Amino acid sequence: MALVEVRNLVKQYTAGGPNAVDDVSFEIQAGEIFSLLGPNGAGKTTTISMISTLLRPTSGAITVNGCDVLGDPMGVRRSIGVVPQDLALYDELSARENLRFWGEMRGLHGDGLKQEIDEKLRLMDLTNRAADRVKTFSGGMKRRLNLAVGLLGNPPLVMLDEPTVAIDPQSRRYILDWVKDMNTKGLTVLYTTHYMEEAQELSHRIGIIDQGKLIAIGALEELTRLVGEHETLILTLYQESGGTQLAEAVAGLEGILQASAHDGEVVLNVASAETALPTALGQASLLGLSVRTIEIREPNLETVFLHLTGRALRD
Amino acid sequence: MRRLFAMIRNEFLREFAYPLSLIFFILLPVLFTAAVGTGLSGMMNPDESDPEEFRTRLYVLQADSDPLVDAFLETLETVNLVTEVVETLPEDTFGLEIPTDFSERLLAGSAVTVTLHTLPNSTASQAVEQYVRAAQGRVGGAALIAKLGVEQARATGAVNTEAEEADFFNHVLEKTLEDARNPAAVAEVRWPEGVDAPQVERDMATSNEQASAGQLVTWVQITLLGAAEVLVNEKQGGTLKRMLVCPTARGAILTGKLLARLALGLFQMALLLAGGALIFGVQWGKDPVAVAVISLAFALATVGLGMFIATIVRTPGQANSVVVGLSMGMAALGGAWYPLEITPAFYQQVVKILPSSWAMRAYTDLLARGATLVDVLPHAGILLGFAVLFTTLGILRFRSYGR
Numbered sequence A: 001m002a003l004v005e006v007r008n009l010v011k012q013y014t015a016g017g018p019n020a021v022d023d024v025s026f027e028i029q030a031g032e033i034f035s036l037l038g039p040n041g042a043g044k045t046t047t048i049s050m051i052s053t054l055l056r057p058t059s060g061a062i063t064v065n066g067c068d069v070l071g072d073p074m075g076v077r078r079s080i081g082v083v084p085q086d087l088a089l090y091d092e093l094s095a096r097e098n099l100r101f102w103g104e105m106r107g108l109h110g111d112g113l114k115q116e117i118d119e120k121l122r123l124m125d126l127t128n129r130a131a132d133r134v135k136t137f138s139g140g141m142k143r144r145l146n147l148a149v150g151l152l153g154n155p156p157l158v159m160l161d162e163p164t165v166a167i168d169p170q171s172r173r174y175i176l177d178w179v180k181d182m183n184t185k186g187l188t189v190l191y192t193t194h195y196m197e198e199a200q201e202l203s204h205r206i207g208i209i210d211q212g213k214l215i216a217i218g219a220l221e222e223l224t225r226l227v228g229e230h231e232t233l234i235l236t237l238y239q240e241s242g243g244t245q246l247a248e249a250v251a252g253l254e255g256i257l258q259a260s261a262h263d264g265e266v267v268l269n270v271a272s273a274e275t276a277l278p279t280a281l282g283q284a285s286l287l288g289l290s291v292r293t294i295e296i297r298e299p300n301l302e303t304v305f306l307h308l309t310g311r312a313l314r315d
Numbered sequence B: 001m002r003r004l005f006a007m008i009r010n011e012f013l014r015e016f017a018y019p020l021s022l023i024f025f026i027l028l029p030v031l032f033t034a035a036v037g038t039g040l041s042g043m044m045n046p047d048e049s050d051p052e053e054f055r056t057r058l059y060v061l062q063a064d065s066d067p068l069v070d071a072f073l074e075t076l077e078t079v080n081l082v083t084e085v086v087e088t089l090p091e092d093t094f095g096l097e098i099p100t101d102f103s104e105r106l107l108a109g110s111a112v113t114v115t116l117h118t119l120p121n122s123t124a125s126q127a128v129e130q131y132v133r134a135a136q137g138r139v140g141g142a143a144l145i146a147k148l149g150v151e152q153a154r155a156t157g158a159v160n161t162e163a164e165e166a167d168f169f170n171h172v173l174e175k176t177l178e179d180a181r182n183p184a185a186v187a188e189v190r191w192p193e194g195v196d197a198p199q200v201e202r203d204m205a206t207s208n209e210q211a212s213a214g215q216l217v218t219w220v221q222i223t224l225l226g227a228a229e230v231l232v233n234e235k236q237g238g239t240l241k242r243m244l245v246c247p248t249a250r251g252a253i254l255t256g257k258l259l260a261r262l263a264l265g266l267f268q269m270a271l272l273l274a275g276g277a278l279i280f281g282v283q284w285g286k287d288p289v290a291v292a293v294i295s296l297a298f299a300l301a302t303v304g305l306g307m308f309i310a311t312i313v314r315t316p317g318q319a320n321s322v323v324v325g326l327s328m329g330m331a332a333l334g335g336a337w338y339p340l341e342i343t344p345a346f347y348q349q350v351v352k353i354l355p356s357s358w359a360m361r362a363y364t365d366l367l368a369r370g371a372t373l374v375d376v377l378p379h380a381g382i383l384l385g386f387a388v389l390f391t392t393l394g395i396l397r398f399r400s401y402g403r
Helices: A044-051 A073-079 A095-105 A110-123 A139-151 A169-184 A196-202 A220-225 A240-250 A273-286 A301-309 B002-015 B021-044 B067-078 B102-107 B125-155 B162-181 B207-225 B227-237 B239-244 B250-280 B288-310 B316-333 B345-353 B355-368 B373-399
Strands: A004-012 A019-028 A033-037 A059-064 A080-083 A157-161 A188-193 A205-210 A213-218 A231-237 A256-262 A265-270 A291-297 B056-062 B081-085 B094-098 B115-117
Touching: A004 A044, A019 A044, A019 A059, A033 A044, A033 A169, A033 A196, A044 A059, A044 A157, A044 A188, A059 A073, A073 A080, A080 A139, A095 A110, A095 A139, A095 B002, A110 A139, A139 A157, A139 A169, A169 A188, A169 A196, A188 A196, A196 A301, A205 A220, A205 A301, A213 A220, A213 A301, A220 A301, A231 A240, A231 A273, A231 A301, A240 A256, A240 A265, A240 A273, A256 A273, A256 A301, A265 A273, A265 A301, A273 A291, B002 B250, B021 B207, B021 B250, B056 B067, B056 B125, B067 B081, B067 B094, B067 B102, B067 B125, B067 B162, B094 B125, B102 B125, B115 B125, B125 B162, B207 B227, B207 B250, B207 B288, B207 B316, B207 B355, B227 B239, B227 B250, B227 B288, B227 B316, B239 B250, B250 B288, B250 B373, B288 B316, B288 B355, B288 B373, B316 B355, B345 B355, B355 B373
Parallel strands: A019 A213, A033 A188, A033 A205, A080 A157, A157 A188, B056 B081, B056 B094
Antiparallel strands: A004 A019, A004 A059, A205 A213, A231 A265, A231 A291, A256 A265, B094 B115
């Protein structure tokens, strides 16, 4: 049996309004890292909020570890650890005081709690800052403590909601390595992100979500197969504002299946880079645009997203 | 239960994370109590030996001066009045006319009529009349003693001339009045064992009592309504969401937050009650249980209101404005900054919609009127009614909080 089962999940914030999550279904097996990948506002946080019992679904069903989110919300909460996108810590308290409070809120106490606090501090390399107030911590240290709180009680499933937003590359690397390491020790992870590279690096399976709908799901190889034997051609222009113009000009030309532009970069989904490149360069020249770099990529999640939605993941 | 204790401990740790918070928690309330107490003392403490500027001024019109009239004026000064001899009595002031035959009639043992001009709408009129009567009685009694002394001295040949008689009279008069002011012995009244001495009832609390109770209500209100700020900050900071995904029921989280803030408010109340007693000499009535019941009921009503506000406001800035505005407004209107007794009857009725006014009524009854638990139970009942109303509204709104 899957650890998480989501069936036909719908969330409508206002009656008659748009669906923030629209008929989403997926499963997460125990021991898996499952990523929900999608742009900002796609419905990732809303989905995770319903799984964690914070939001009530408008319709559909969710079970976690055999517990229904509506019928047995306490059972669900006992089975999950949540690492929210924003830091949810008490700045004026020390790291140890924070862990103690959140541990007690999860029902831990006594020696068990003390041991677990020590273990989490060690795990996050925060032992020698345990007594310091969180407000004196760097952004990366706060993120690590935020993760540690989500692990208290050793729940079978941990949900991480965009944990690497707005942090330095070193802390980001630490978090990604940590997720992989914890997964090898048996932890099941539900990870949301809008960074394709993170989903690609971490996940056993990926669900691509856009405008509330789950538009594709599977392992990386399965998803890239959706694009077919295509290639991605990326042209970087000297004139940032010319990207959209070029994308519109080349769209539909022979051998160019899809085109989108973002920050002076034109991303083309092409049948063959060899034949599409002269066409694209010719159009750029006609428009008076100068190409700075040319990159040819194998299909990846960016290509998949472009293929499925007609837009770049970052749009 | 452990989770509730964790939430209470967390609230205390965060409140006192920085020593600066002690300034607002205890130091400022004590300083304000001292300041307000001093400010009110002129208006509310007729029986205390206050500085001259706080005592009632009495203008005196006297036909002539002699030792008895002088003694009368001196005695008026000793009973909490400031006298000023004038040739014409000013209007709209307290004035006293002393007749020309004042001394003559006093020495003859006849009734003397002095004319007192009072202010019809002043609460001090009755007190001034009492002071004048008291001074008149003291001087009259002393004059009779001196007169009898002179007769005895004359009979025994101790005085022979009129000048010696006058000296002797003045000496005895002065000595008698002085002794009356500083009696060598006083009688102590003891009540049989098991019988409570009746407490002297007053219309109003003294300045220190009013200030202590009023500042307690004001500052504890800020702490307890601060529940709104705490909850909104937790919502904004994401810690409330994190709490809501812990294996703890929503009701328990709200109860925990309520109890945590309530415990903080009660702790501050206990400090201010003790501070009022130790620093300002306030005796919090004769029934400590009644004081505890009123304090708890007021705290419950206020923390419930704080929780309700938390479910209405959206940002910490809004919460702060509402908390400060409501705390100050309810304290000022509810009689925490001045006695409700000096306000018009209509006003006193209108402010009954405020929990603070019920707390102040109850504290004043306990402090000044010797009220017991039974007497203040209606006040406590109304405060608990406020608590139930606000908390119910808060719970109803909290159930859908964030959903």
